[in-house]
Amino acid sequence: MSTKFLYGASVQGIQGFIFQTNALREIAGASELVEQICTSRFAQALGKNITDLSEDRKAMVTAAGNIKYVFENEDDCKKLVREFPKVVMEFAPGITLSQAVIRIDDREVSPTDVNELEKRLRTQRNNPYNPIGLGLMAINRSRKSGLPTIRIDNEINKGKSHIDESLNAKKGNMINRICKAFFGDQFQLKKLPFEMEDITKSKGANYSWLAIIHADGNDMGAMIHKIAQESGTTLNYQNIFRDFSLALDKSTKEAAYAAYAEIAEKYKLDTSEKYAFRPVVIGGDDLTVICRADLAVDFTQLFLIKFEEKTVDNFKGLQIKALQNGLTACAGIAFIKDTYPFHYGYHLAEELCGHAKKEAKGKMQNNGLKPSCLMFHKVLDSFVESYPEIIKRELTASGIRLDFGPYYIHGTDTNKIDTLDTLNIFINEFDKNDGNAVKSNLRQWLSDLYKDKEQSEQKMERLISIGKKERIQGLKLASNKGIIANSKSPVFDWLTLISIKEGGN
Known part of the structure; x- marks a missing residue:
């Protein structure tokens, strides 16, 4: 058996890259760039197309900013390690790629190898890197990012806009793979919102509230550990790990599409000039969506239900006992004004999701899974602080806590007062x-x-x-x-x- 090399790559600075500005066009363009790094750009670096990569059994993970690939030729591995970071930094200026390689002698990939690869990747993230495009001090710079200007646009009603390399890549990216996965075959580019007000105005000219939804699968680390224990032979582990990653990614996308389809039908959204939703991240077990605020809770509830159902269906072929009940997920929803700094809103949604996970941990279901649930909060002022601080300052009155959530899909007590269905009643x-x-x-x-x-x-x-x-x-x-x-x-x-x-x- 010949020597193999387990290659791993992790995209750093994703959140800062995507949410660098408050412009929806740039946020959406950045998310598409990140998605393409692990798919089409990685495939090109291997000398393949994206279809070949999806069918390549050596590709263990190629989604959500993570890549794991098994090389059978040392020179091919060295070539990729040498050239791929430059490809990524030129394609998406502002993004950094951490890389690591594990040498595997005369055997197949094992769980120990994957754990060691992750350890090395974490170490690589701490190493400094030299960003491209810093420029000289006496140079015109973008007002949004502080990076050197490469061109100046004259935007209608906004005057001159100084564009740096990163903004240029985001604005120029019109590949809408994420949107096609979310909206399905009926996706229409002309209905895609490029400004925050495009989303809110479908409710009314004076409506200005947005929701940022962030959802994340529960106990993924523990689940991967169980897969490693059950998979048996190392050859079986490599194949199952790959199939699990693909099935998880498919489940998230199918759940998002199914939830949107139901919401669109319920609220007659197809008649609107612009979509009331704009997906930002759909991959792995992660979902981040911007939408009109009044649709957020209904959509998130449906997504969590569909995610449970889709993971059960898509994991059946893996024949892993730990996966027979599928997976659950938690979500956070931040309600913000369309002028509120978007990266603060996203951070709050992420914190709310984490708070929901923490609360759900003490209410395990009979099948051994955390219950799916969500938390939400409406930003009422300009203070920027953590959710625990918000609880102390805004959501506590006379010793009574006003953050009643999280709200569960199935309920955790006999009265079911903590379910989303009861909340809607x-x-x-x-x-x-x-x-x-x-x-x-x-x-x-x-x-x-x-x-x-x-x-x-x-x-x-x-x-x-x-x-x-x-x-x-x-x-x-x-x-x-x-x-x-x-x-x-x-x-x-x-x-x-x-x-x-x-x-x-």
Whole structure:
């Protein structure tokens, strides 16, 4: 058996590259560039096309900024290691590639090899690199990035725009592979939004709220470890690892498409001039989407359901016991104004997703998987801080926490008060005749809770005494304690989603 070489590459600085500016065209262009690095550009570096790469059994992973490939020729491996970083940096200025190689003598790839490769890649990420295109000090620079200007555009209503190499690559990238996966065969380029207001105006001329959705699969590291334990022979492991990666990537894309298709039909989105969604990342177990705020919770709930279903279906052929129940995922939704710095909104969505994962960890399902759930938060001011700080400053009143989530797909208690379905039932109560009056009283109750707990209790007793019995029962407002469970109240979340639905006020 001949010597082999396990090559690994990891794209660094993806978030900073994609969210460098607040311009949707550039954000979307950057995400497409990152997707192409691991697919078409890597295939070209190997002297293949993208179809050949997808069928190549030596390609273990080529998605979500990660590459693992088995070389059988040392010279071919050396050539790629020498040339590929330059290809990537010229194709997507601002991106850095970490590389590592494991020599494998007279055997197949094993889980130990993959672990060692990941260890070396983490070490490589700490090594400094020399970025291209720094330029001299006395040179015109882009106002957005601070990098040297390569051209000046005269944009309508915006005046002169100084374009650097990175912005030029993002603006010029019109390959919409991510969008085609998300919108399906009916994708129309003319309906693709290139400005944030293109997304919001489908709701109304004065509507200005966006949602940034970030979803991530649960316990992926533990799942890969279980696959390694079950796979048996090392040859089997290499094949299963590859098939697992492809099936996971396929499941994420199919779940995103299926969720969008249902939302588009439910809300008649096909009649809009522009899409109300713009996918940013769809690959591996990751999903990042920008959409009109009022559609976000429904879409995310559907995506989490579809992700569970698609992973069950697509993992069947792998015949791995640990995968027979599929996978679950958690998500975070940040509601922001269309003028709010986008990278801060994305960071908040990522934090909310992490918070949901942490909370779900203590509520394992009978099948041994974390339950799928989501958290959301509406940015109300210009402060930029972590979610734990937001909880302390905004979401705690008189010892009562107002971050009631996460909200689960299937529920984790007998009353199922923590499910998205139950949340939607409560929200629908406010659409009835006296909904506005109840909403106004609950807003006042919240305001009083921040100031004086006893005063808030009196307000709630007053609401219960004068409110319509049917509505009081529907919202479970039998007493002040009726809307407080484990020192948490869902009222803030109710009012948040209602305001987003009505226009954000």
